[in-house]
Amino acid sequence: VIKDLFAPAYANPAGSPIRELFPYLSRPGMISFAGGYPSPALFDAEGLRQAAERVFAQPAQALQYGPTEGSAPLRQELLRLSSGRGLRCLPEELLVTTGSQQAFDLLVRVLVQPDDVVLLETPAYPAAIQALRLAGAVIHELPMDADGLQTASISDRLKQMPAGAKPKLLYTVPTFSNPRGTLLPHSRRVELIQLARRHGFLIIEDDPYGELTFTGDTPQPLYALAQDEGGPENPVVYLSSPSKTVAPALRVGWMVASSDLVRRCVVAKQTVDLCTSPLAQLIAAGYLQSGRYPGTVSKARDEYRSRALAMADGLAATLGAQVRFERAQGGMFLWVECTSTVDPRRLFEAAVQQGVLFVPGAAFYPGMPEGTAMRLSFAAPNVSEIREGVARLARAFASSTSNIPVTS
């Protein structure tokens, strides 16, 4: 089982590397930095219960099939949310999806043929890698640094490509990326849009974490920026979801794109699941209408900020120069690179033995990465669990970088 965890995601027959970790998660006392799960302590269960109660008071629409485009009340709320983020969006430019995961999958279905070239910032979300792989895409990795996608290197990458290998799309999480946690600065956003316009590729801007800012200071989404700059067509498709802020279990996400692309995704969605659960959609709509959403997001920001701080302080104090990472400005993840040669398998096994779990860095690359890295999520464990988990991680480092067995 552990073997697949260290294979590149591109070659992983078991799909998501996170699944490989399930057996470890259930071990008693295990502290997990592995999952990309939001903290259940932050779910506004009472608000959602009330929204469900209102839906069941008028159940006719909530129980029948709904339009493939999404149920009207939720579409209205998502237009409002999008507009609050600076996107100008017509109703026919918005599609409700079964999580934003489905939005990406629909786009890949509609846009990508086998052997098509796609650009992917790496390290990247494994399910995105997997969807592109299953579609037969030729994936070109684009490097990232502490500020996210290195836009300056893209032109050179494009020049190195064989003639005729014109990329169809570029996938990026510009705001608090997964797994790197980076925030793409405004200047790089401008540059990226210019590149997309010049080279005719579509940018898929995945934004599940954008609301989870710790500073309140995030640049405009790429979609909104491209609109403000004007130009013929918007080269950006915007994806988001309330999964990380309200509840993943609603499985509700949305896409903002040209009406033509939305129409093509609607046709694909008919064969995929006909429509996203109208019951879940109306509960989500009711929740967004209730006015509780801003408070819920604000509470999540505060809590995740404290957790991120505890994790970064702990790592700095216990591991010091053995690791390299950037302090998170938002989102759910820290990307931690080992500064010396560490065998990733040995490190992972030592961590499991110490009772702490992370996702090995290799899982986030379509090919074989250099060096040893790990993704640590600070979202699910609380501050005291984070402190203890970091202490365990430090012991795992000690035992895997020396030959002396460490007892806990």
Next chain:
Amino acid sequence: VIKDLFAPAYANPAGSPIRELFPYLSRPGMISFAGGYPSPALFDAEGLRQAAERVFAQPAQALQYGPTEGSAPLRQELLRLSSGRGLRCLPEELLVTTGSQQAFDLLVRVLVQPDDVVLLETPAYPAAIQALRLAGAVIHELPMDADGLQTASISDRLKQMPAGAKPKLLYTVPTFSNPRGTLLPHSRRVELIQLARRHGFLIIEDDPYGELTFTGDTPQPLYALAQDEGGPENPVVYLSSPSKTVAPALRVGWMVASSDLVRRCVVAKQTVDLCTSPLAQLIAAGYLQSGRYPGTVSKARDEYRSRALAMADGLAATLGAQVRFERAQGGMFLWVECTSTVDPRRLFEAAVQQGVLFVPGAAFYPGMPEGTAMRLSFAAPNVSEIREGVARLARAFASSTSNIPVTS
């Protein structure tokens, strides 16, 4: 818009032909025999409300991501339902899907490569045609008669195929098919399984309507029959859903297949939607646990039996020898063929003018069908609406088979 309705489904760029009918559905006073929607009057909203209330009393699991295979309580209920239908099924042979629509789509993704040969009983469910088309499959149509798929003709069809064109799978709705409403007899079921074993193709048995029997006398599902007959591997994959009996809006379905095939579909599902809404799953599980399900199904059977009878009696009384159809033994549909030459477009337009809607037969064929047929659903309108709708249909027939305009 009407144009696409009469194009073969295989060539329909707009996807589902049903969607083309949406603008007509909203006309005041329109009676619709078009949709495949269950009657909202039969939804047990109170039972579902209570199930939701219980879920929100313990919300932790209901709001978080869940396993891709499905939430444990629902899996248990679906194993129980499957077992009640005669299927012996291990937990690793069952996958919860986002409607049974998704189950078919996952199977197509996992099994069908472009140019693969697939067998399809026709007329067939348009979304199944569309999913196969999008996968690039070469569709071979298999004819049906009043007893469903003509199994005796399959051997000949296979012999006519070019060498090397070995079919991968056969899609069928053996129990109350859509759109024909047919019930495949036991003897043909036995024959079909033998053919699949001999020629090495997989049967996808789609069973959304099986519980809606009007006689209580339905043959075993193909999956169960193949198990009882023994043999090395079961050549059948079984799909079902509570969408037609409980509520479509849950978007919950399931697949029973070999553990190997389930595992491959799980990997595909990770990139498609990660998991079916755990909230919807737990509400469905709670409803099935509550013991209200058998009563709900029984009520639906009684009501649909009366509606089917009213429709068949009405058609016989008003259209007589102008149409040919079989009385439904279950399900939601009557398939009505015109015995004389009728222009399908003229008939449809006349029906719209009279205030009644149906789906033209061409929508259910990947290629161009012979003759004029229509699918009438008796599930959504009540008995008096059915009587009035049939009278309108008779007037539409009169006006489209003569040149004398008919006033309503």
